[in-house]
Amino acid sequence: MSPLLEVEALQVKRGDRTVVDVARLSIEPGEVLAVIGPNGAGKSSLLHALALLQPATFGAYRWMGQAVSLQREAQSLRREMAVVFQEALLLNGTVLENAGLGLKLRGQVALAWRPAAHAMLERLGIGHLANRSARQLSGGEAQRVSIARALATHPRLLYLDEPFGALDVLARSALLKDLKQLLVSEGTAALFVTHDFTEIPPMADRVAVIDRGQILQIGTPQEVFSQPATPLVRELVQVAHDLVRTLQGMR
Amino acid sequence: MQWIGQGIVKALEMLLSGEGELWRVAWLTLRVSGTATLLSVILGVPVGVLLALTRFRLRWLTVSVVHAGMGLPPVVVGLVVSILLWRSGPLGDLRLIYTPTAMIIAQTMIATPIVTGLTMSGVQQLHPKLHLQILALGASRWQLFWLLVREARMAIIASVIAGFGRVVAEVGASMMVGANIVGETRVLTTAMVLEVNKGNFDMAIALSLILMLLIWLVISALTRLQQGRRPL
Numbered sequence: 300m301s302p303l304l305e306v307e308a309l310q311v312k313r314g315d316r317t318v319v320d321v322a323r324l325s326i327e328p329g330e331v332l333a334v335i336g337p338n339g340a341g342k343s344s345l346l347h348a349l350a351l352l353q354p355a356t357f358g359a360y361r362w363m364g365q366a367v368s369l370q371r372e373a374q375s376l377r378r379e380m381a382v383v384f385q386e387a388l389l390l391n392g393t394v395l396e397n398a399g400l401g402l403k404l405r406g407q408v409a410l411a412w413r414p415a416a417h418a419m420l421e422r423l424g425i426g427h428l429a430n431r432s433a434r435q436l437s438g439g440e441a442q443r444v445s446i447a448r449a450l451a452t453h454p455r456l457l458y459l460d461e462p463f464g465a466l467d468v469l470a471r472s473a474l475l476k477d478l479k480q481l482l483v484s485e486g487t488a489a490l491f492v493t494h495d496f497t498e499i500p501p502m503a504d505r506v507a508v509i510d511r512g513q514i515l516q517i518g519t520p521q522e523v524f525s526q527p528a529t530p531l532v533r534e535l536v537q538v539a540h541d542l543v544r545t546l547q548g549m550r
Numbered sequence: 551m552q553w554i555g556q557g558i559v560k561a562l563e564m565l566l567s568g569e570g571e572l573w574r575v576a577w578l579t580l581r582v583s584g585t586a587t588l589l590s591v592i593l594g595v596p597v598g599v600l601l602a603l604t605r606f607r608l609r610w611l612t613v614s615v616v617h618a619g620m621g622l623p624p625v626v627v628g629l630v631v632s633i634l635l636w637r638s639g640p641l642g643d644l645r646l647i648y649t650p651t652a653m654i655i656a657q658t659m660i661a662t663p664i665v666t667g668l669t670m671s672g673v674q675q676l677h678p679k680l681h682l683q684i685l686a687l688g689a690s691r692w693q694l695f696w697l698l699v700r701e702a703r704m705a706i707i708a709s710v711i712a713g714f715g716r717v718v719a720e721v722g723a724s725m726m727v728g729a730n731i732v733g734e735t736r737v738l739t740t741a742m743v744l745e746v747n748k749g750n751f752d753m754a755i756a757l758s759l760i761l762m763l764l765i766w767l768v769i770s771a772l773t774r775l776q777q778g779r780r781p782l
Contacts, residue, residue, distance in 0.1 A: 378688035449687075
């Protein structure tokens with residue numbers, strides 16, 4: 300079976316500086332790929348480039364095995380994907396209007412998008428907020444609306460750019476669990492950018508460690524945790540191990 | 551000081567009597583400034599949104615020209631439009647000088663930089679990733695434009711209020727390109743200048759009160775549009 304997304308020779312430049320330089324990367328249908336690395340490693344730039352939200356050069360960009368002309372097909376391809384950012388980025392209007400925005404942009408009439416958006420809000424446990432102004436939500440609620448808005452369009456690939464970064468520990472843990480369940484039940488693939496190792500085991504099928512725009516190691520969480528391939532990966536894994544040990548000691 | 555009292559009485563008399571010339575002048579004022587404001591919105595809002603979202607070489611220079619245009623003296627605009635529309639000028643064949651159309655052109659030139667500059671600021675106030683989020687939801691370029699305009703509508707309506715306020719109150723450009731011809735190009739501001747020159751202060755005060763009433767009516771309608779359904 301062809302990968303859902305496959306790119307080769309991806310480069311993102313900012314001025315003269317190359318911020319992303321990836322020889323090859325693929326995402327399989329239904330898998331969750333976590334991308335982890337230190338601040339400024341190029342994680343978000345990689346996500347934005349793959350989601351066709353920023354200028355980048357690709358040696359090849361294949362979607363479901365087919366080479367894509369990004370000049371002509373960028374918008375239609377974006378409609379196969381969705382992005383959730385660290386901030387919820389809700390628009391003025393009610394929660395329901397926000398959740399249905401992607402469907403409205405695809406030309407769906409109110410009779411179609413309203414029940415679909417409401418159903419997704421219910422699945423994220425916030426159906427009761429449907430008629431509330433989006434400006435009146437807590438951080439956790441707003442991020443749930445943002446995820447509902449993304450998933451309501453039934454994307455094949457969901458990009459998550461540190462979606463839990465602005466949430467407290469409890470809100471983060473609850474949302475992490477609900478999101479994983481939704482991704483599995485919908486069969487949606489995801490590329491999940493994080494700098495927090497603790498978010499990887501419950502979410503990811505594979506992990507890519509990135510630094511200075513290059514992928515240092517890619518594999519299952521178990522492979523990366525047990526056989527770090529470079530000193531930086533070893534250092535990142537060690538920090539995660541130390542944290543777990545400290546918490547176990549406190550317990 | 552008695553002029554003020556007389557002016558208020560005169561204004562009331564003119565309003566209540568429904569004097570034809572007054573209504574013609576007030577209507578022309580509204581028509582010229584309203585059309586110029588509408589044109590400045592059609593030109594200025596897209597350019598403002600584009601300037602807010604794009605980065606290009608010498609962008610700072612373009613923005614500084616727009617900002618300088620916000621303080622463009624009406625007499626300078628009047629001079630430029632006069633030269634362009636003068637009978638022997640480059641657009642003289644159009645025979646627009648001393649017509650309401652010439653006044654609309656001049657006022658559009660005054661209001662457009664205001665609408666452009668304030669729209670740009672309003673869109674720049676939005677979250678810098680909001681346009682990426684809208685694109686990521688599958689929006690076309692037009693859908694992106696309309697959603698950003700909707701999100702920045704408070705600032706954009708404020709820009710319309712500022713643009714209308716500026717042109718309805720200006721006198722220099724209207725006088726130069728309209729010539730204050732009775733029944734043709736006379737608007738409230740140019741009529742006031744004439745009355746002051748004639749020493750008819752009570753009439754000038756009456757006209758100024760009517761002008762302010764007109765401004766208040768238009769601005770309050772725009773304010774209602776801006777604030778009416780503001781989410782909490």
